[in-house]
Amino acid sequence: METDNELVFNFSAQNNSGVSGTAILEEDDDGNIEVALKLKNSILGILSPAQPAHIHFGSCSNIGGVKYPLNSVVNGKSETVLNVSLTDLKTQLPLAINVHKSAAESNIYIACTDLNF
Numbered sequence: 001m002e003t004d005n006e007l008v009f010n011f012s013a014q015n016n017s018g019v020s021g022t023a024i025l026e027e028d029d030d031g032n033i034e035v036a037l038k039l040k041n042s043i044l045g046i047l048s049p050a051q052p053a054h055i056h057f058g059s060c061s062n063i064g065g066v067k068y069p070l071n072s073v074v075n076g077k078s079e080t081v082l083n084v085s086l087t088d089l090k091t092q093l094p095l096a097i098n099v100h101k102s103a104a105e106s107n108i109y110i111a112c113t114d115l116n117f
Contacts, residue, residue: 005026005027005086006024006025006026006027007024007025007026007086007115007117008022008023008024009022009023009024009025009097009113009114009115009116010022010113011023011039011097011099011111011112011113012060012111012112012113013041013110013111014060014098014109014110014111014112015101015108015109015110017041017101017110017111018041019039019040019041019099019110019111020039020040020041020111021037021038021039021040021076021111022037022038023035023036023037023038023097023113023115024036024038025086025089025115027085027086028081031085032081032082032083032084032085033081033082033084033085033086033089034079034080034081034082035055035070035078035079035080035081035082035097036077036078036079037053037070037073037077037078037079037097037099038076038077039051039073039076039077039099039111040076049074050072050073050074050102050103051072051073051074051099051100051101051102051110052072052073052099052100052102052103052106053070053071053072053073053078053097053098053099053100054066054067054068054069054070054097054098054100055067055068055070055082055095055096055097055115056095056096056097056098057094057095058094058095058096059094059096059114060096060098060112060113060114063096063098063109063112067092067095068082068084070097072103073099086117089115090117093115093116093117094114094115094116095114095115096112096113096114096115097112097113097115098111098112099111099112
């Protein structure tokens with residue numbers, strides 16, 4: 001359930017990966033955003049040990065450069081604290097979270113969600 005300081009976004013599979021999951025952005029008491037990624041699909045276990053993730057400029061259909069690097073997804077999970085508030089993040093839209101197949105194959109995306117709020 002979303003609250004004023006928590007937003008939930010659903011990932012869409014990219015490149016026939018079958019990966020699904022959620023991105024939860026929650027503003028903490030210090031005004032920072034805690035980004036929690038939770039992904040699922042058997043492909044995650046057979047890929048590299050970690051899947052890089054980033055908040056990119058643009059949208060899933062028109063992805064731009066990296067705005068905020070996130071901690072890599074390991075065993076389907078990633079947690080990162082960003083030194084930015086939800087209010088400030090909203091002024092930077094459009095943005096999207098992209099998860100890459102591996103560091104070596106960073107040009108292949110396996111999951112994406114637009115940050116629409």
